[in-house]
Amino acid sequence: MAPENSIIELRNLSYKYSSSDAKALDNIDLSITSGEKIAILGANGAGKSTLFKHLNGILSPSSGEVMINGETISKKTIRKARQTVGIVFQNPDDQIFSPTVEEDIAFGPMNMGLSEDEVKERIETALELVNLKGFESRAPHHLSGGQKKLVAIAGVLAMRPEVVVLDEPTAGLDPLNAGQVMDIIDRMNRELNMTVVLSTHDVDIIPTFADRICIIDHGKILATGTPKEIFRDHDLIQKAHLRMPRIAEVFELLQDEGIDARIQIAPADARDEIIRVIDQSGKQGITE
Numbered sequence: 001m002a003p004e005n006s007i008i009e010l011r012n013l014s015y016k017y018s019s020s021d022a023k024a025l026d027n028i029d030l031s032i033t034s035g036e037k038i039a040i041l042g043a044n045g046a047g048k049s050t051l052f053k054h055l056n057g058i059l060s061p062s063s064g065e066v067m068i069n070g071e072t073i074s075k076k077t078i079r080k081a082r083q084t085v086g087i088v089f090q091n092p093d094d095q096i097f098s099p100t101v102e103e104d105i106a107f108g109p110m111n112m113g114l115s116e117d118e119v120k121e122r123i124e125t126a127l128e129l130v131n132l133k134g135f136e137s138r139a140p141h142h143l144s145g146g147q148k149k150l151v152a153i154a155g156v157l158a159m160r161p162e163v164v165v166l167d168e169p170t171a172g173l174d175p176l177n178a179g180q181v182m183d184i185i186d187r188m189n190r191e192l193n194m195t196v197v198l199s200t201h202d203v204d205i206i207p208t209f210a211d212r213i214c215i216i217d218h219g220k221i222l223a224t225g226t227p228k229e230i231f232r233d234h235d236l237i238q239k240a241h242l243r244m245p246r247i248a249e250v251f252e253l254l255q256d257e258g259i260d261a262r263i264q265i266a267p268a269d270a271r272d273e274i275i276r277v278i279d280q281s282g283k284q285g286i287t288e
């Protein structure tokens, strides 16, 4: 039995590409809870994309199983699994095919057999959410990389999946667009109650985004935990080819100055800690 509220359940999942001797995924056990925001971290080649391709049946396990809402993905359940789990690939060119933005976003909902009115409404809502109203007739291949990424997100959004999986959603985007994409992802979770699974190499966005982190290395899970738990473990961070978020470096510098500040990784926690240190030094100043 899958744990209660578990929307995705991976059990002893292993996968080997036919052209390779090594396992790309090696005995993965992971349970993803409905409504959570989970970040999958790992070095290049760790197995993140291979893992994601198992979440809606693009790849089938060499051994083990993938369950969506308690049902193992099989020929019989794959259609339902694909409606439940929508994937936004790393390269938007892999998923945008239609001559116009509107037709591209309509593709998924039309395949679901929805009425014309419903499809129209979904296109409008999806374009509004990604701030691309007015782009309906534009040709996707003439858009910028960031705009294409937004079209790919809108296409998945229009299918209203319970889970959205995003493979490195901010890769190749300038800071402003990366921030915009992260805001959209956050709204998908807060306003549309979607479960979000994403992979990223950007450790600075994780403390504000993720409820939970899962670190994979050479196809195996090294650790799962809250961002605070994971970033406490320096050996783990090194092994996974990651680094501490920049905010933590400020606290390390303060500690080098002999200031009793506890290392923080998220902006709001950093603010609270700095206020605490200032308050404390103020009180010390009064008593001295």
Ligand SMILES: Nc1ncnc2c1ncn2[C@@H]1O[C@H](COP(=O)(O)OP(=O)(O)OP(=O)(O)O)[C@@H](O)[C@H]1O
Residues within 6 Å of the ligand: 017, 018, 019, 020, 024, 042, 043, 044, 045, 046, 047, 048, 049, 050, 051
């Ligand atoms: N089509 C394929 N055929 C053979 N081996 C593959 C194929 N795709 C990926 N691999 C191998 O499987 C392993 C996992 O690759 P994967 O693309 O899942 O990693 P990743 O964590 O997504 O990496 P990145 O961060 O670079 O996108 C790597 O060793 C890779 O070389």
